[in-house]
Amino acid sequence: MTSLAILYEHPAWFAPLFAALDRRGIDHALLTPGTAFDPADTSVPAPLILNRIAMSAFLREGEHPIFWAQSLLAQWEAAGARVLNGTRALAIDTSKARQLALISRLGFAIPATRVVHRAADVVAAADSIGFPLVVKANIGGAGAGIVRFDSRDELRAAVEDGGLPGSIDGVLLVQLLVPIRGGTITRIETLDRDYLYAIDVAGGGAFDLCPADACVAGSGISMAAVEPPAALREAAEAIARAAHLDLGGVEVMIDDRCGTPRFYDINALSNFVARPLEVLGWDPHDRLVDRIVRWGQETI
Structure with a gap:
């Protein structure tokens, strides 16, 4: 064996x-x-x-x-x-709702979110947080199952016409759209619960910000290595410990309204950044091995 x-x-x-x-x-x-x-x-x-x-x-x-x-x-x-x-x-990994609850329990900020399982409840959930917002699949990947709505009328029409995204577990998240400072999110990778590296990722307003080779080609995604503040590195490590990640990425954005870091995604599938030698100057696969x-x- x-x-x-x-x-x-x-x-x-x-x-x-x-x-x-x-x-x-x-x-x-x-x-x-x-x-x-x-x-x-x-x-x-x-x-x-x-x-x-x-x-x-x-x-x-x-x-x-x-x-x-x-x-x-x-x-x-x-x-x-x-x-x-x-x-x-x-x-x-199979529940964005669980991810957000875990992050919040640890004392870190998240986007305002409501979790629903019926389309009929989406408009009321939206009314409680405001617009613009996104409706997300609880189980997604590579930006799938995320739709932006800028008004109540637009959202109501989608509910009535069956235009909401779907999740394979039937659960949706109604989430306030956070204005992201600089248009970039930061993905912090961890290995055995310790900080490994971080990159800033920009996708021109797209929701698919997967940084791996199979995602980046032709996607318009840009990436750059960064050294986040110690508080963000420590937060990512705390999240990785609580989520039992042997390796995984934590994504955070800076709320441009107030400067608050808002964590919004835990990704247990760390396939690492495309072109690591170009972006990072070293290959994280060697450290993983x-x-x-x-x-x-x-x-x-």
């Missing part, structure tokens, strides 16, 4: 990670969804398993593996495997 298995579904995002493992001569098994598993089977594919199932999987396949993976990872954990970004992290090696030693 190999010492490391990686469960993933995106066809391109993790090629740099696989290449880094190959360069180091680290044996690993690549697992993709598509086969049934036996809930009575107590075997594991490896003592260390890295979960790379993306929330945007539903965009690539209608019969997506997101909830299937929850059960599979839970089974491997019960059988004794160490699953990186396992079921506790996945529970946060270093930590994977240590995690593997800790599982022996």
